[in-house]
Amino acid sequence: MARRALRLPGPSARRSRRGDVIGISVLAVLLAVFPFVAPGSLTNVGVYALIYSLAALGLSLLMGLAGQVSLGHAGFFAIGAYTQAVLVTEYEVGGLLASVAAVAVTMAVALAVGLPLLRLRGHYLALATLGFGIIVTVLAAESTFLGATSGIFGIPKPEFNGRVYNSTTEYFLLLVPVVLLALLLARNVVESRIGRALGAVNDSEVAAETLGVDTFRLRLQVFVLSAAYASVAGTAFAHWLGVVNPNAANFPLSVSFLLMAVLGGLGTVYGAVIGAFAVEGLDDGLRRLIPELVPGAVGEVQLIGFGILLTTIMIFLPGGLYQLWTTARRRLSGSDLEDGGAPLPAEGAALPPDEGPLLAREGRPAAGTPLLEVSGLTKRFGGVTAVDDLDLTVHAGEIVALIGPNGAGKTTAFNMISGAVAPTAGTVTMAGTRVEGRKPHVFARAGATRTFQNLQIFGSSTVLGNVMVGRHLRSRTGLIGAALVVPARREERAVEASARELLDLLGLGADADRLAVDLPFGRQRLVEIARALALQPDLLLLDEPMAGLSGAERRDLARLLRRLRAGGMAIVLVEHDVEAVLALADRVAVLEDGVRIALGTPEQVRHDPAVVAAYLGVEPEDSAAVAVAETGPGELP
Amino acid sequence: MVDLLQLVFAGLSQGAVYALVAIGFVAIFTVSGVINLAQGEFAALGGLVAISAVGSGLPLLAAVVVAVATVAVVAVLMERLTIAPVKRMTTLVSLILTLGVSTGLKALMLLVYGPDAEGLTPINPGGFTVGGVSIRYQELWILAVAAVVSAAVYWFYERTLAGKALRACAEQPVAARLVGISLGRASLTAFLIAGCVGAIAGVMASPIYFTSWESGLTLGLKGFVAATLGGLVSVRGAVLGGLLLGVLENLTAGYVSTGLRDAVAFLLLIVVLVARPSGVFGRSAEARV
Numbered sequence: 001m002a003r004r005a006l007r008l009p010g011p012s013a014r015r016s017r018r019g020d021v022i023g024i025s026v027l028a029v030l031l032a033v034f035p036f037v038a039p040g041s042l043t044n045v046g047v048y049a050l051i052y053s054l055a056a057l058g059l060s061l062l063m064g065l066a067g068q069v070s071l072g073h074a075g076f077f078a079i080g081a082y083t084q085a086v087l088v089t090e091y092e093v094g095g096l097l098a099s100v101a102a103v104a105v106t107m108a109v110a111l112a113v114g115l116p117l118l119r120l121r122g123h124y125l126a127l128a129t130l131g132f133g134i135i136v137t138v139l140a141a142e143s144t145f146l147g148a149t150s151g152i153f154g155i156p157k158p159e160f161n162g163r164v165y166n167s168t169t170e171y172f173l174l175l176v177p178v179v180l181l182a183l184l185l186a187r188n189v190v191e192s193r194i195g196r197a198l199g200a201v202n203d204s205e206v207a208a209e210t211l212g213v214d215t216f217r218l219r220l221q222v223f224v225l226s227a228a229y230a231s232v233a234g235t236a237f238a239h240w241l242g243v244v245n246p247n248a249a250n251f252p253l254s255v256s257f258l259l260m261a262v263l264g265g266l267g268t269v270y271g272a273v274i275g276a277f278a279v280e281g282l283d284d285g286l287r288r289l290i291p292e293l294v295p296g297a298v299g300e301v302q303l304i305g306f307g308i309l310l311t312t313i314m315i316f317l318p319g320g321l322y323q324l325w326t327t328a329r330r331r332l333s334g335s336d337l338e339d340g341g342a343p344l345p346a347e348g349a350a351l352p353p354d355e356g357p358l359l360a361r362e363g364r365p366a367a368g369t370p371l372l373e374v375s376g377l378t379k380r381f382g383g384v385t386a387v388d389d390l391d392l393t394v395h396a397g398e399i400v401a402l403i404g405p406n407g408a409g410k411t412t413a414f415n416m417i418s419g420a421v422a423p424t425a426g427t428v429t430m431a432g433t434r435v436e437g438r439k440p441h442v443f444a445r446a447g448a449t450r451t452f453q454n455l456q457i458f459g460s461s462t463v464l465g466n467v468m469v470g471r472h473l474r475s476r477t478g479l480i481g482a483a484l485v486v487p488a489r490r491e492e493r494a495v496e497a498s499a500r501e502l503l504d505l506l507g508l509g510a511d512a513d514r515l516a517v518d519l520p521f522g523r524q525r526l527v528e529i530a531r532a533l534a535l536q537p538d539l540l541l542l543d544e545p546m547a548g549l550s551g552a553e554r555r556d557l558a559r560l561l562r563r564l565r566a567g568g569m570a571i572v573l574v575e576h577d578v579e580a581v582l583a584l585a586d587r588v589a590v591l592e593d594g595v596r597i598a599l600g601t602p603e604q605v606r607h608d609p610a611v612v613a614a615y616l617g618v619e620p621e622d623s624a625a626v627a628v629a630e631t632g633p634g635e636l637p
Numbered sequence: 638m639v640d641l642l643q644l645v646f647a648g649l650s651q652g653a654v655y656a657l658v659a660i661g662f663v664a665i666f667t668v669s670g671v672i673n674l675a676q677g678e679f680a681a682l683g684g685l686v687a688i689s690a691v692g693s694g695l696p697l698l699a700a701v702v703v704a705v706a707t708v709a710v711v712a713v714l715m716e717r718l719t720i721a722p723v724k725r726m727t728t729l730v731s732l733i734l735t736l737g738v739s740t741g742l743k744a745l746m747l748l749v750y751g752p753d754a755e756g757l758t759p760i761n762p763g764g765f766t767v768g769g770v771s772i773r774y775q776e777l778w779i780l781a782v783a784a785v786v787s788a789a790v791y792w793f794y795e796r797t798l799a800g801k802a803l804r805a806c807a808e809q810p811v812a813a814r815l816v817g818i819s820l821g822r823a824s825l826t827a828f829l830i831a832g833c834v835g836a837i838a839g840v841m842a843s844p845i846y847f848t849s850w851e852s853g854l855t856l857g858l859k860g861f862v863a864a865t866l867g868g869l870v871s872v873r874g875a876v877l878g879g880l881l882l883g884v885l886e887n888l889t890a891g892y893v894s895t896g897l898r899d900a901v902a903f904l905l906l907i908v909v910l911v912a913r914p915s916g917v918f919g920r921s922a923e924a925r926v
Contacts (some may be wrong), residue, residue: 054690069732116911122728123672124910125862131903134855142896197886251854255740262733291750299752300744311719314734 020178022185023270023336024180031176035169039139043168046277050175051236053276056260057186057269058229063259064266065190065198066222067120072133073257074228078249079106080231081238085152086145088238097156099235103228110227111220118219128392135371136249151245154240178236179273182229185270185483190227192482193475193495194218200458200469205530207456211535212444212473221479230257252300257282259306262313265322274321282309307631325631348442357566358505361536363590364568365431371539371570372417372448377426377436379412379594386412388594390426396538399561401581404591405614411453412544413591418450419443431538444473451539452530452573457516463527464512467499470534474498499534506560508532522549526557533564542573546580558584578615581605590614639769644891645884650776652883653783654680654846657838659867659875660790661831666835667807667870668827670719671731672879675739676858680837682742683708684848687749687840688757697758705836711742712832716825728881739853746850754849757840779841787876790830796870803827807870855899862902866909 031050035043059073070076083102087093093101113132117125141149146436157166158174165174189195194523200208201215209215238244247253258278264271285303294301317323365371372394379387387409394400401412415421417428419440428436430446447468475495503509506526511519516527525545532559542561546554554577561571561584575581581588582602590598590611598608605611656689661676683704690700720733768832791804794800805813806823813821839848842856863882882902889899 063729067727069729071732071736113907116907120910123732124865124906126732127672127858127865128903128906128910131858131862134858135900135903138896138899142894252740255736258733258736294748296751297748299747301748302744303740304744304748307737307739307744310737310740312737314730314737315719315722318730453881510674587809 020191022182024184026188027270027273028176028180028184031179032173035172037440040168043172043628045280047168047172047175047240047276049280050172050179051178051233051240052257052280053273054058054182054233054236055230055257056264056272056276057182058226058233059257060261060269060272061186061189061229062222062226062264063261065195066219067202068122068219068624069220069258070129070226070254071126071251071258072129072136072249072254073226074251074253075129075133075136075249076106076110076227077234077237077253077257078140078226078244078246079109080234081244081248082140082146082152082234082236084353085230085244087153088155089152095239099232101230102235106231107224107228114220114223115587118223119216129256130251133249133251133254140246140249143165147245149246150578151243151248153243155242155244157242158239162537173587175236178232182232183269183273183320186229186272188484189222189479189482190269191479193492194221194479194482196461196465196469197472198222200460200466203458203460204456207452207458208469209440210420210444210449211531212441212449213469214381214441216439225479252303252306255303255306259310262310263320265320268320268322271320271322275579278321279306282306290609314405327623332511356563357568358563359533359536359569360567361538364538365396365556367395367568369396370394371396371431372572373427373429374417375412375427375429377428378418378424379409379414379416379421380424381392386592387416387423387591390591390594392589392596392599394539394570394572396570398586399565399584401585401588402572402574402590402591403576403578403581404464407593408591409512409594411543412594413448414541414572414574417443418448418541436606440512444535444537447537448539448541449535449537451525451532451543451545452524453543453547455521455524455528457524457527459515459517461516462513463498463503463519463564464496466516466527466531467502468495470531471495471499472522474534502530502534506533507556513544522553525549529557529560537569539570539572542571542575546575546577546607554580640891641888642768643769644887646770646772646776648882648884648887650779650844650883651846651887652840652863652880653779654838654856654879655859655882656876656879657783657786657834657841657862658856659863659879660872661835661838662861662864663794663867663870663872663875664790664827664830664834665824666864668803669720669726669731669824670728671726671735672728672861673828673831674732674735674857675715675742675853676831676835676860677853677855678739678742678746679708679712679832679853680839680842680856680860681848681850681853682711682746683836683839684757684843684852685746685755685839685850686836688843689750690754691758697760698803700757701840704840705748705833708836708839709829709832712835713825716828720824720828721821738858743850743853750850752850754847754852755843755844756845756847759844773845775841775844779845782837782841783876784822786834787872790834793830799826859902862906865906 032184034046038046055077059070062068062070069151080102083105084098085099087098088095104362113128117128131314140146143415148151157164165171197208197213201213205215234248237248256279260275261272264273264275265277282305283302286305290301291297313320316535370393374390374392377390379388389411402413405408412421416423416436419435419438419442422437426436427434429447431445433442433446435443435446458469475491477491500509500512503512508523511523516524519527525548529545545557549557558580563570573581585602587600587604588602588605590605592614597610597614598605600608658676658680661679663671686707687700687704690703691697691900695703713778715738723730723734736905759775760778761774764771794804802813802818803823803826806818806820810820844845859882859920863879864875866878866881886898886901887907
């Protein structure tokens with residue numbers, strides 16, 4: 001898909017958990033010591049770095065997880081700051097309560113902005129948030145209630161238990177636990193079911209949706225969360241500076257948030273904090289240095305450094321400082337293996353030679369009840385009718401094959417049935433739910449999923465990670481649960497266990513911790529099937545599952561499908577290997593030029609004159625078939 | 638009624654500036670899928686270079702030529718140095734990259750030309766009044782130049798081989814490469830067009846709307862909104878979108894509140910994207926994959 005974010009690292013969960021405990025502890029110690037070793041002016045820079053790191057963290061989540069950019073995060077920052085200022089100075093609300101309200105207000109605004117825009121491609125959100133930042137500046141400067149251009153004054157330093165935090169060192173130390181907590185929550189979200197799903201979306205949106213991931217909803221949630229982070233920064237800013245004016249929503253501030261996140265490295269939460277310190281240090285240094293170099297330079301001259309840095313990082317070091325760190329660590333340890341030092345592939349690890357039913361599930365529709373009903377399905381691309389008035393009913397527990405020459409419309413039919421493409425006309429009903437023209441995750445929710453003719457493996461993830469995304473709908477943890485980690489841990493373990501079980505079943509167990517893209521082609525197909533099976537679907541659509549497989553692999557796959565059928569699953573497959581299909585399927589539908597020319601048992605189809613003509617070029621009465629027979633079936637894997 | 642005519646006319650001339658900026662967005666987006674956040678800076682830079690050239694004693698026309706040439710060089714350098722080296726251009730990467738260039742250009746203008754807004758000498762100062770509507774000569778110049786430039790760009794895309802090659806890259810990159818069109822060259826040409834058109838927009842706008850190091854920010858945003866109104870892929874749509882935005886802004890400023898002028902673009906963007914993502918003037922097309 002066109003929209004791809006920067007790659008998120010996909011280390012195994014256990015390793016990363018230990019690494020994070022160490023990482024956060026080290027950071028905590030460094031931050032706690034900082035105000036005592038740094039000179040006073042630098043501690044002041046440090047306070048701003050901590051405040052801004054909260055906003056940068058939010059932005060890092062948005063970019064790293066959701067693959068979206070906000071160019072107006074200072075707008076959310078300002079809304080947080082203004083709300084806090086108004087509540088504290090005008091209504092004498094306590095600081096903590098006010099900040100809760102400030103964050104809530106900001107999240108509501110973010111929801112209103114994100115709701116229309118996150119449905120669209122990424123640059124619209126970027127430009128709209130840029131406009132949003134400008135609007136916040138304009139509105140604040142126009143509003144007498146908000147003090148117009150001079151803003152709101154006299155916000156007191158925070159006070160807890162009679163202690164006022166008014167020195168640089170004290171405020172710094174007050175912020176450290178806030179930032180660490182924010183970091184921990186962000187880290188938990190990245191490592192969670194939500195983070196995994198969004199990482200998958202960045203690799204292949206359509207595949208993630210097919211496994212039940214509601215991309216729009218998750219992106220929106222992350223956007224709102226990211227605005228919340230910015231508003232927390234805003235409240236801290238209001239109390240420290242004591243005044244909030246329209247400059248709080250200034251574009252250069254949004255740019256510096258962005259630079260902090262990018263410089264530190266997207267996809268790692270530490271990057272935002274480290275980036276914030278680096279950028280604030282740079283900002284301070286350039287503001288001093290440039291007027292000395294260029295006499296008479298005034299204003300936001302530090303932007304020149306920001307601009308150059310943003311551009312050079314994106315070209316030479318897209319992973320930011322974090323990329324530098326991982327590369328260095330890999331060099332030092334003298335190993336070029338990916339995280340975990342994956343074992344070698346277990347070549348030809350065959351499926352267990354068992355023929356029993358597989359993945360039977362409680363509450364599955366009884367064999368023979370209609371599951372998928374396709375009626376009058378039609379797709380026109382301009383003047384070409386790719387699929388013409390297709391009717392097809394699939395019953396629980398049967399294997400239906402969809403065959404036909406190249407360009408017959410098989411994959412288009414699949415795309416419409418699974419919701420990836422909206423039909424021109426016709427209906428698709430899956431287990432009582434109308435799914436046509438809706439997103440693939442609706443199809444998945446109705447208990448059906450698919451694989452792809454051109455593999456849609458989640459490339460930045462391990463085999464296990466791929467299959468765990470398949471468990472998305474069979475697990476519950478939302479954003480809040482993920483952030484708070486404790487309720488999520490148990491479920492994570494269960495998800496991992498069931499994914500490993502499934503991999504063992506398909507003979508992929510030995511490859512579980514390898515990057516999925518490192519596997520040979522045939523085994524990647526198997527990973528895709530395992531991933532689909534992890535959903536425990538009632539209906540599985542397979543688009544050319546045999547293509548590119550060796551003879552032995554094909555036999556294994558056929559056996560697997562028979563066992564799944566015995567377990568009560570319905571399977572529809574598009575396939576070019578006609579003999580394999582006729583041996584496997586209960587019923588066969590033949591498409592030609594978008595029209596279903598035959599439907600019946602393999603035996604019936606094998607002797608159907610129109611089918612024979614389409615495939616073998618025998619002269620029949622049917623003129624349409626003659627045309628195809630003359631050009632040949634054109635079979636290519 | 639006179640008020641309305643006055644506002645509409647002022648809106649049209651301002652909209653013509655947005656239209657020129659919008660054409661720059663469209664030129665680059667169609668070829669490379671990149672939204673060039675530095676497009677507004679092209680205009681600001683054009684204005685500032687022209688002002689300082691006039692200040693150093695060049696005749697106006699020569700100053701304009703210098704300004705357009707300078708921005709064209711900057712645009713081409715930007716393409717070669719920042720866009721061309723990136724192998725996997727995602728939306729995220731392209732936005733951050735062009736934001737970096739935009740920020741760098743802004744700061745450079747601040748350092749070289751200082752923080753104050755200035756206006757270029759108009760071609761003919763003053764104006765006249767027709768039926769109560771006062772018209773500045775510069776506004777007529779803006780409309781005339783915008784009409785000529787957009788017609789020229791349109792003609793280039795529709796009638797010349799090079800223009801058709803560019804459109805081919807936009808619609809079918811793989812097929813275009815197969816018939817021997819170089820995507821790198823196409824991208825370079827697109828940036829060249831965007832740079833020239835942007836500089837012309839900046840030069841024409843400067844006498845009335847003034848130019849400063851940061852005027853590219855809102856100008857760029859409004860150009861983008863105008864381009865979006867036209868569906869982001871059509872020169873004609875961008876021109877119509879620019880004019881519409883200019884008129885709506887002026888009507889809002891005249892009848893509602895001057896302060897809300899800048900809010901119009903943003904609200905329009907959201908309304909259009911929700912109601913009709915393919916643009917008001919665009920055909921609804923399948924997304925480019």
